[in-house]
Amino acid sequence: MLGGAFGVALLRNGLGAGLMLSVFLLLDRPRFSMKTTVCAYIFFGIFAVVLYSVWYLADVDHFIRYAGPLTVPFLGGFCALLSGEGIYLSLYKIALGFYFLAVCVFCGVDVARWWFGGNMWVDIAVRICMIMVIVFFLVKKFRRRFLENVDLLREEMDLSGAAILIGSIGLAAILAYWPPIHVFSILNIIRIMIIMFMAGTIQYVIFHLYFHRGKEHSYKAQKQLLEMNEKLLQRQLELAKESEEEAARVRHDVRHHCLLIADYARSGETEELLDYIRQYVRDVEDTRQKRICGNKAVNSILSVYARRARDEKIKVTMDAAVPEGLPVQDIDLVALLANLFENAIHGCIHSGGRERKICLCVMRKGHKLVIRCKNTCAPDVRFDRGLPLSGDGSGVGVSSILKTASQYDGETDFKVENGFFVVRILLNLPERIPD
Numbered sequence: 001m002l003g004g005a006f007g008v009a010l011l012r013n014g015l016g017a018g019l020m021l022s023v024f025l026l027l028d029r030p031r032f033s034m035k036t037t038v039c040a041y042i043f044f045g046i047f048a049v050v051l052y053s054v055w056y057l058a059d060v061d062h063f064i065r066y067a068g069p070l071t072v073p074f075l076g077g078f079c080a081l082l083s084g085e086g087i088y089l090s091l092y093k094i095a096l097g098f099y100f101l102a103v104c105v106f107c108g109v110d111v112a113r114w115w116f117g118g119n120m121w122v123d124i125a126v127r128i129c130m131i132m133v134i135v136f137f138l139v140k141k142f143r144r145r146f147l148e149n150v151d152l153l154r155e156e157m158d159l160s161g162a163a164i165l166i167g168s169i170g171l172a173a174i175l176a177y178w179p180p181i182h183v184f185s186i187l188n189i190i191r192i193m194i195i196m197f198m199a200g201t202i203q204y205v206i207f208h209l210y211f212h213r214g215k216e217h218s219y220k221a222q223k224q225l226l227e228m229n230e231k232l233l234q235r236q237l238e239l240a241k242e243s244e245e246e247a248a249r250v251r252h253d254v255r256h257h258c259l260l261i262a263d264y265a266r267s268g269e270t271e272e273l274l275d276y277i278r279q280y281v282r283d284v285e286d287t288r289q290k291r292i293c294g295n296k297a298v299n300s301i302l303s304v305y306a307r308r309a310r311d312e313k314i315k316v317t318m319d320a321a322v323p324e325g326l327p328v329q330d331i332d333l334v335a336l337l338a339n340l341f342e343n344a345i346h347g348c349i350h351s352g353g354r355e356r357k358i359c360l361c362v363m364r365k366g367h368k369l370v371i372r373c374k375n376t377c378a379p380d381v382r383f384d385r386g387l388p389l390s391g392d393g394s395g396v397g398v399s400s401i402l403k404t405a406s407q408y409d410g411e412t413d414f415k416v417e418n419g420f421f422v423v424r425i426l427l428n429l430p431e432r433i434p435d
Contacts, residue, residue, distance in 0.1 A: 008120060009056040013049045015124070016101050017075060019131050021045050023097035024079040026138050027146050031084040044078050068105070072098050085150070088157035095166070096203055103196060104130045110189055151406070152214025153207075164206060217399060224339075224400055231338075293320035297330040298337065298362065305341035309358055314348045320362040327429050328369065328408070335404040336371060337362070340423060343398075344375035347421050351376045357420075369408075369427040377421035388414050388421070401425070 021041050030037040056063045076094035083090050104127045112123040146153075257280065264273035292306070293299040298320055306316045326333075341360070348356040359374040382389045387398055398414070401423075405412050408427040415422055 006053060006057055008124070010049060010053045011124060012127070013052040013056070014045075015127050015131060016071070016105070017045045017048050017052075019101050019104065019134065020071065020075050020094075020097040021079065022135055023100060023138065024076075024083075024093045026135075026143050027093050027096070027150075028079070028082075029084045029147070029150065031082055037082055040082060048075060068098075068102070071101070086154050086157070088159070089150070089154045091166070092153070092157065092203075092206070099200060099203060100134050103200075104134075106192065106196060114189070149211055149214065152218060153210050155217070156210040156214045164202060218403070220399075231342075292318055293322050293362070295320075295322040295324050295326055295333075297333050298322045301334060301337045302341070302360070305338065305345070309341070309345050309348070312345060312349060312356075314345065314356045314358055317357070317359045318361075320360070322362050322364060322369070326364065326369070328427065332404050332407065335400055336425065339398075339401050340371070340373045340425075343423075344373055344421075347375045347377040351378050353419075364429070367429045369429055371423075371425040371427075373423045374417075374420045376419065377416060379419070381416050381421060383414070386414065 021044075025037070025041060032040075052063070052067055055067065072094060076090070076098075079094065080087065080090040083093075085093075107130060108123040108126040111126045112119050116122040260276065261273060264270075264276065292302045302318055302320060306318065309316045341358070344358045344360075348358060353376050356376045357374075358376075359372075361370070361372045363370055387402075402412060404410075405425055405427060408429065410425060410427040412426075413422075413424040
């Protein structure tokens with residue numbers, strides 16, 4: 001710090017608070033409306049700036065040492081409360097904002113001391129210029145990519161990444177805000193610049209690490225969806241082949257039926273002929289495949305997997321009241337129902353029980369699609385943060401269900417009840433099919 005009156009402290013604190021709040025808000029999806037959030041940021045920022053400036057006048061030494069580090073829990077806690085993201089992602093944005101603030105403080109103070117004899121207005125001018133460059137970079141180069149992949153980052157970020165971020169911003173705080181360590185010499189400035197660069201590199205690497213991990217998991221989910229579609233097509237080909245064989249058998253049997261009908265007609269046995277025709281009609285009705293649902297995509301999916309379940313000696317009960325023209329893409333219905341049925345079949349097979357059941361209910365209620373699947377399961381089903389884990393711990397099918405449901409602002413629920421694994425999915429249907 002290069003000193004200054006209350007107005008100068010007010011200006012410096014305003015620049016610092018404005019930078020941190022701007023970085024967080026630009027990279028955030030707020031819990032409330034943008035208008036409400038911006039107003040809250042402005043009022044809280046003014047309050048924080050005044051509070052810090054009063055502290056500066058009351059105790060300059062302690063302010064210089066502790067104001068920077070305490071900015072993280074103070075401003076960061078406020079931003080996290082208004083954020084609609086998870087705690088780890090909020091920590092990343094807080095760390096990024098504080099790192100930019102530390103760089104501005106370091107550059108402003110040292111440029112002013114090295115070339116301009118410690119002029120405080122040069123310090124402020126350098127900070128303003130750097131803040132403008134940082135905000136421009138975030139808006140033009142970083143913000144769009146960050147928000148496009150924010151869901152991947154939110155799913156992947158964990159405690160270890162948060163600990164590394166806190167350590168890196170702690171290092172930046174020590175270097176930028178504790179003057180006894182910040183000895184003014186060209187060698188020390190170069191050393192600090194290198195450490196600052198390394199701290200920034202750590203944050204950059206963490207961002208790309210979790211970004212690529214999220215991409216990898218997304219690709220795995222897409223790969224599994226393609227495998228599901230392939231299995232579905234194979235089943236449909238099998239059904240088509242069986243239908244063709246059945247049609248050949250029917251054509252062969254029709255010849256015998258015609259001969260017998262002709263014989264009854266020649267002999268004048270009218271009652272026997274009518275009885276035979278009625279019996280033939282009943283046989284045709286009994287062998288005709290029942291339509292499960294009015295929606296062709298849902299009917300196809302459920303028919304294929306219901307047949308597979310019955311091949312595994314699993315009792316299947318279905319109630320699917322889904323009409324045509326549903327504003328959901330067919331591939332999304334495949335992702336949900338195929339994964340649900342596939343997981344249910346595997347759950348029944350590995351349950352070890354004698355009586356194995358799958359109960360599926362799909363229905364539309366207003367602007368919502370409700371899906372409920374219940375299947376026999378083993379007693380040792382494992383959960384992680386409310387989500388079931390597969391046998392190998394991957395749970396890719398579950399992630400595919402979650403991803404598809406999120407596209408329709410849906411809700412999911414997984415639990416075990418009385419020996420049954422129960423999945424509930426609620427989709428908010430849009431007015432038209434998403435592009």
